[in-house]
Amino acid sequence: MNTLAVPMPSSALDQDWRKVLRWGLICGGTLIALCLVGMPVELDRREIIERYLSLGYLSVVLVPIVIGWVSASQVVLEGFESRKQGLFDLVTGLVVGVIGGGLLSLLMLALDSWNLRDPLVNWSPKLFRFLTYENGMGFGAGAWIVTCGVLSLAGASLHVMPRLARRTVGIVMIGLLSLSVLEAAVSDVSEGFGLEWLTDLIYAKKGGLTLTSTFVVGAVMAVVAALTNGRVKAVTNRYREMEGIERQKASIILFAVVAVLCIVLPMFLGKIMNELLANVGLFLLLALGLNIVVGLAGLLDLGYVAFFAVGGYTTAVLTSPNSPWFAPELHFGFSLIFVVVFAIIVGLVIGAPVIRMRGDYLAIVTLGFGEIIRLLFMSDWLGPYFGGAQGITNVPGVDLGFAMVKGTDPRSVFYLVLFFCVIAIYVSWRLQASRLGRAWMAIREDEQVAEAMGINTVSAKLMAFVVGAVLAAFSGAVLVAKVGSVFPTSFMILISIIILVVVIVGGMGNIAGVMVGSFVLIGVLGGPKQPGLLQEFQNFKLLIYGMLLVFMMLKRPEGLVPSARRSRELHQDEFLQDAWLKGDKPGIDDDEDAAPLLVGDGGGEEE
Amino acid sequence: MPTHAISTKSARRLVSVDRFLTFIRVFLVTVIVIGLLAFIWQQFDADNPFARWRNPGARGLTGDQFKGLLISGLSQGSMYGLIALGYSMVYGVLGFINFAHGEVFMVGAMTGFVASDKFQANGMWESNFLLCLVLIIVMAVFFSTFTAVVMERVAYRPLRNSPRLIPLITSIGVSFFIQNFVLGLFGPSTKSYPRLPEWLAKQRSILTFEIAGTRLLVLAVAATSMVGLWYIVERTKTGKAMRAVAEDKEIASLMGIDVNRTIVTTFAVGGAMAGVGGILWGLMFRSVTHMTGFLPGVKAFTAAVVGGIGNLGGAMAGGISLGSAESIAPLVILEPLGVPGVSQLKDAVAFTVLVLVLLFKPSGLFGERLSSEDRA
Numbered sequence: 014m015n016t017l018a019v020p021m022p023s024s025a026l027d028q029d030w031r032k033v034l035r036w037g038l039i040c041g042g043t044l045i046a047l048c049l050v051g052m053p054v055e056l057d058r059r060e061i062i063e064r065y066l067s068l069g070y071l072s073v074v075l076v077p078i079v080i081g082w083v084s085a086s087q088v089v090l091e092g093f094e095s096r097k098q099g100l101f102d103l104v105t106g107l108v109v110g111v112i113g114g115g116l117l118s119l120l121m122l123a124l125d126s127w128n129l130r131d132p133l134v135n136w137s138p139k140l141f142r143f144l145t146y147e148n149g150m151g152f153g154a155g156a157w158i159v160t161c162g163v164l165s166l167a168g169a170s171l172h173v174m175p176r177l178a179r180r181t182v183g184i185v186m187i188g189l190l191s192l193s194v195l196e197a198a199v200s201d202v203s204e205g206f207g208l209e210w211l212t213d214l215i216y217a218k219k220g221g222l223t224l225t226s227t228f229v230v231g232a233v234m235a236v237v238a239a240l241t242n243g244r245v246k247a248v249t250n251r252y253r254e255m256e257g258i259e260r261q262k263a264s265i266i267l268f269a270v271v272a273v274l275c276i277v278l279p280m281f282l283g284k285i286m287n288e289l290l291a292n293v294g295l296f297l298l299l300a301l302g303l304n305i306v307v308g309l310a311g312l313l314d315l316g317y318v319a320f321f322a323v324g325g326y327t328t329a330v331l332t333s334p335n336s337p338w339f340a341p342e343l344h345f346g347f348s349l350i351f352v353v354v355f356a357i358i359v360g361l362v363i364g365a366p367v368i369r370m371r372g373d374y375l376a377i378v379t380l381g382f383g384e385i386i387r388l389l390f391m392s393d394w395l396g397p398y399f400g401g402a403q404g405i406t407n408v409p410g411v412d413l414g415f416a417m418v419k420g421t422d423p424r425s426v427f428y429l430v431l432f433f434c435v436i437a438i439y440v441s442w443r444l445q446a447s448r449l450g451r452a453w454m455a456i457r458e459d460e461q462v463a464e465a466m467g468i469n470t471v472s473a474k475l476m477a478f479v480v481g482a483v484l485a486a487f488s489g490a491v492l493v494a495k496v497g498s499v500f501p502t503s504f505m506i507l508i509s510i511i512i513l514v515v516v517i518v519g520g521m522g523n524i525a526g527v528m529v530g531s532f533v534l535i536g537v538l539g540g541p542k543q544p545g546l547l548q549e550f551q552n553f554k555l556l557i558y559g560m561l562l563v564f565m566m567l568k569r570p571e572g573l574v575p576s577a578r579r580s581r582e583l584h585q586d587e588f589l590q591d592a593w594l595k596g597d598k599p600g601i602d603d604d605e606d607a608a609p610l611l612v613g614d615g616g617g618e619e620e
Numbered sequence: 621m622p623t624h625a626i627s628t629k630s631a632r633r634l635v636s637v638d639r640f641l642t643f644i645r646v647f648l649v650t651v652i653v654i655g656l657l658a659f660i661w662q663q664f665d666a667d668n669p670f671a672r673w674r675n676p677g678a679r680g681l682t683g684d685q686f687k688g689l690l691i692s693g694l695s696q697g698s699m700y701g702l703i704a705l706g707y708s709m710v711y712g713v714l715g716f717i718n719f720a721h722g723e724v725f726m727v728g729a730m731t732g733f734v735a736s737d738k739f740q741a742n743g744m745w746e747s748n749f750l751l752c753l754v755l756i757i758v759m760a761v762f763f764s765t766f767t768a769v770v771m772e773r774v775a776y777r778p779l780r781n782s783p784r785l786i787p788l789i790t791s792i793g794v795s796f797f798i799q800n801f802v803l804g805l806f807g808p809s810t811k812s813y814p815r816l817p818e819w820l821a822k823q824r825s826i827l828t829f830e831i832a833g834t835r836l837l838v839l840a841v842a843a844t845s846m847v848g849l850w851y852i853v854e855r856t857k858t859g860k861a862m863r864a865v866a867e868d869k870e871i872a873s874l875m876g877i878d879v880n881r882t883i884v885t886t887f888a889v890g891g892a893m894a895g896v897g898g899i900l901w902g903l904m905f906r907s908v909t910h911m912t913g914f915l916p917g918v919k920a921f922t923a924a925v926v927g928g929i930g931n932l933g934g935a936m937a938g939g940i941s942l943g944s945a946e947s948i949a950p951l952v953i954l955e956p957l958g959v960p961g962v963s964q965l966k967d968a969v970a971f972t973v974l975v976l977v978l979l980f981k982p983s984g985l986f987g988e989r990l991s992s993e994d995r996a
Contacts, residue, residue, distance in 0.1 A: 046801070049804070049805055050801060050804030050805060051804055052804070131737070131738075132734045132737070132805075132806055133805055133806065134805070134806060134807035135804070135805070311785070313785050313788065315792075361640075365637055365640050365641060365644070366641060366644060366975060366978075366979060368637065370978060370982070371784075372784055372785050372788075373716060373717045373784060373785065373788050374925070374978060374982075376717070376785075376788060377717060377918065377921055377922075377925075377974070378974060378975060378978060380918065381918070381922075381971030381974050381975065382971070382975075384918075384967060384968070384971060385968045385971050385972070388964065388965060388967055388968045389968065391964070392961055392964045392965055392968075393960045393961030393964060394959045394960055394961060394962075394964075394965070396960075396961075471637050475637070506914075510792060510796060513789070513792070514793075517789065552804070553804070555796060555799075555800045555803075556796075556800035556801060556803075556804060558793075558796060559793050559794070559795070559796030559797030559798075559799070559800060560793070560797050561793070562789065562790070562792065562796065562797075563774075563775050563790055563793035563794055563797060566775075566779065566786055566787075566789055566790040566793065567775065567778055567779065570782070570786060583782075
C-alpha cells in the first residue's frame with residue numbers, strides 16, 4: 014500500500030524558491046502594469062480615508078495583499094495529509110512582497126532616468142511623484158519594498174490566523190471599503206431620510222471616511238462580525254432546508270420586503286441615485302433576457318444588442334414626430350405592441366439560420382448579425398427611414414395619464430423599468446421550471462441526448478431567441494423613451510459583451526445571480542456610457558470587465574450566485590470524484606488501483 | 621446533421637424552419653444574381669431601363685477601376701489570410717475560437733508603430749528602410765508571439781478540458797482585457813505610421829496592373845510568410861507534431877509528443893503570423909488604434925471558416941476571397957441594385973459572406989480538417 018502524503022518542508026527556509034520567485038515576478042509585473050496603465054494616478058483623486066489613503070494607493074496596495082494570500086495558499090488534496098500552515102507561509106509571503114516591491118522600485122529608477130512618455134502616455138513625472146510620495150527616489154524605493162513585503166506578509170498571515178479572526182478582519186475590511194465606495198449612495202439615502210448629521214459624522218468634507226469614523230465604524234463592524242459568527246449561515250441553512258408551505262411563506266415574505274424596498278426607496282433618493290437605479294434596471298432587463306438565451310438554453314448570443322436596437326428604433330420611429338419616413342406619433346403603450354412583434358420577427362430571422370450551427374459558430378454569426386444591424390441603421394441606404402448617423406431625436410416620454418415618464422425625471426423612469434423588470438423576472442421564473450425551461454436546460458447540457466429524449470430542439474432554441482429578443486427590445490424601448498433620442502452608436506457590440514459579463518459574473522441561469530451581477534457591476538462600475546458609483550473608474554471599467562470575465566471563467570465559472578444545477582454541470586468531475594471518495598460509486602473497489610489514479614489527478618489540478 | 625424526425629409534430633416544425641432557410645438561401649442567391657446581371661448590363665449599356673430605374677447616375681466601372689479594386693481586395697485579403705492562419709491552427713488543435721487572436725494582431729501593429737516612429741525620429745526610416753522593415757517585423761513578431769503564448773499559458777491551459785463555450789467566453793474576456801490594456805498604455809489617440817519612402821511607395825505598372833508599391837510589398841511579405849509557415853507545418857518535425865496533435869491529442873501524447881509544448885508552438889506560430897499581418901496593416905492603412913484588432917479579427921475568422929477551418933491553405937485562400945469579395949461586391953452587386961453609400965456596407969458584406977458560407981457549405985470551400993471530437 015502507498016501512504017498518502019505530500020513531502021513536508023523541513024524548515025521555514027526550505028521553500029520551493031522557483032515558485033516563490035514566480036509569484037514575486039507576478040506581483041511586481043502586476044504592480045508595474047497597473048502603474049503604466051495609469052490607474053493609481055488617476056484614482057488618486059478619490060479619497061477612501063481622508064488624507065491617509067486614496068483609491069489610487071489602495072489599488073496599488075491591494076496587489077501585494079492578494080498575491081501574498083494566493084502565493085501562501087496550499088493545494089489541499091482530499092485524502093492527503095495537509096501541512097499545517099505557519100512560519101513557512103509567512104516567509105513565502107514576505108519574500109514575494111519584497112520581490113514585488115523591488116521590481117516597483119526598478120520602475121521608479123527607470124522613470125527617473127529615461128523619458129518614455131512618447132509611446133507610454135502614463136510615463137510621467139506625476140507617476141514618479143505618486144510613487145515616491147514626493148520624497149525622492151531612495152525613500153520611495155525603500156518605502157515600497159518595506160510596504161509590499163509587510164502587506165504581502167499580512168496577506169499570507171490570513172492563512173495562519175484562526176478562522177474567527179480571519180473572518181472578522183475580512184468583514185471589517187470589506188465593510189469599510191464598501192462604506193467608503195458607496196459614499197454617494199449612503200449620503201443620498203440618509204439625506205432622503207433626513208439623517209444628514211450621520212453622513213457629516215462619517216464622511217469628511219472632501220470625500221472619504223475620516224480617521225476617527227474609520228476606527229469607530231471598524232470597531233462596530235468587528236463586534237457585529239464576532240457576534241454574527243455562524244449565525245448567518247445557520248439562518249440561510251434553515252431557509253434552504255425549509256420545505257413546502259413553510260418555504261413558500263418565507264419566500265413570499267422575502268419577496269414582499271424586496272418589493273416594498275424597491276417601491277419606497279426611490280422616493281427618498283435624489284436624482285443621481287435614481288438615474289443610477291434606472292440604468293441598473295435597464296441592464297438588468299437586458300441581462301435577464303440574455304440569461305434565458307445563454308444561461309438557460311446555452312446559446313452564446315454575442316449579437317444580443319441587435320434586439321436592443323430593434324426595440325429602440327421601433328419605439329423611436331413610431332412615437333417621435335421627427336422620424337424621417339413614417340411618423341404616426343403613437344403612444345408608447347401602443348408602440349410596445351409593435352416592439353414585441355418586430356422583436357419576435359427579428360428573433361426568428363436571426364435565430365433560424367444560426368440554430369443548427371455548432372455553439373461557437375453561433376456566437377460569431379450572431380456577433381456578425383449584431384454588427385450588420387448597427388451598420389444598416391447607420392448606412393445612407395436606410396438613412397431616409399431611420400435617420401442614419403443623425404439618428405432620430407425628439408422621442409417623447411411615456412404619458413401615463415397621471416404622470417409623465419421622461420429622462421429629466423429619473424424616478425419615473427426607474428418605476429417604468431421596475432415594471433418591466435418585474436415582468437421579466439416573473440417570466441423567467443415561471444419559464445425556468447416549465448416544460449420549455451427544462452427543455453432548454455437539457456439542450457444546454459447535451460443537445461444530442463435532449464433530442465433523443467424527444468425534445469424538439471429547434472423550436473425550443475427558437476423560443477429562447479424570441480423570449481430573449483422581446484425582453485431586450487423592452488429595454489431598448491425604455492432606453493429610447495428615457496434618453497429621448499436614438500443613435501446607431503448606442504448599439505455597439507460592446508453592450509452585448511458587457512451584458513454577457515454581467516450574466517456570467519452574477520451566475521448564469523440564476524435570476525438572483527443576474528440581479529446581483531447587474532447591481533454590482535452596472536451599479537458600482539457603470540455601463541458602457543453610464544457612470545456608476547465609482548466614476549473615477551470610467552477609463553478602467555472595460556479593463557476590469559475583461560479581467561473579471563477571464564477570472565470568473567478560470568476560477569468560478571458558475572458565477573457569484575450560482576444556480577445549483579449549473580454548478581453541478583460545471584464541476585461534474587469533482588462531484589464524481591467526491592462521490593467516489595465517499596465510496597458511493599460502485600465499480601472501482603480496488604484500493605491498489607485507486608491511489609495512483611488520485612495522485613495523477615492531483616498533479617493535473619496543480620498544473 | 622441529425623434531422624431525423626421523431627414525432628409528426630416535430631417533423632412539421634423542422635420543415636418550417638428548413639423552408640425558411642431555403643427561402644433565405646434562394647433570396648440571397650437571387651439578390652446576388654440580379655446584382656451581377658444588372659452590373660453586366662450596366663457595363664454594356666449604362667443607360668439601360670434597369671439602371672435608369674435603380675441607379676440613374678450609373679456609369680459602370682472602367683477596367684482600371686476594376687483592377688484597382690481587385691488589387692486592394694487581394695492585398696487586404698492576404699492580411700486577413702495571415703490572421704486567419706492563427707484562428708485556423710488553434711481551432712484545429714484545441715477546437716475553440718480564440719477570439720483574442722485579433723488583439724494579437726493589434727499588438728503586432730502597435731509594436732510596429734512604436735518602433736517605426738522611433739526609427740523615423742532618428743532618420744533611419746528614410747536612410748535604411750529595408751533594415752528598419754526587417755527590424756520592425758522581428759519586433760512585432762516577438763511581441764505578438766509573446767502575447768499569444770502568455771495568453772495560452774494564463775487563460776487557456778487551465779481550461780483545456782472544459783466545455784467548448786467556456787474557453788470561447790474566456791477569450792472574449794482576454795480580448796477585452798488586451799484592448800483596454802493597450803488603451804491604457806498608449807492612450808486613445810490614433811497612431812499613424814510614418815510614410816513609406818518614395819522609391820518604394822510609387823505606382824508601378826505590372827502586367828497592365830497599376831499597383832502601388834506598398835501593396836506590392838504587402839503581397840510579397842504575405843507570400844513569403846505563407847511559404848515559411850507551409851515549410852514549418854509540412855516539412856519539419858515540429859509541424860508533424862502539430863498535425864498529430866490536431867488529429868488526436870491522446871494518441872499523439874502516447875507517441876511521445878509533448879502535447880503542451882506543441883500547443884504552445886501552435887499559438888506562437890499563429891501569433892507570429894498575426895504580428896506580420898499587423899505590420900502589413902500598419903504599412904498599408906498607416907493608422908492603428910487599440911480597436912484595430914476587432915473587425916479584422918472577426919473577418920479573419922470568417923476567412924478561416926470560408927476556407928474550411930483547420931485547413932491552412934484554405935485559410936489563406938479564404939482570406940483572399942473574403943478580401944476581394946469585400947472590396948468588389950459593394951460596387952459590383954449592391955450599387956447596380958441602387959443602394960446608396962455602398963462603401964459603408966463593406967463590413968456588412970463580410971458578415972453576409974460568413975452567413976452565406978455557413979448556410980451553403982458549413983465545412984468551408986476547401987473542406988475543414990478537424991479531429992473527430994471537434995467535428996461535432
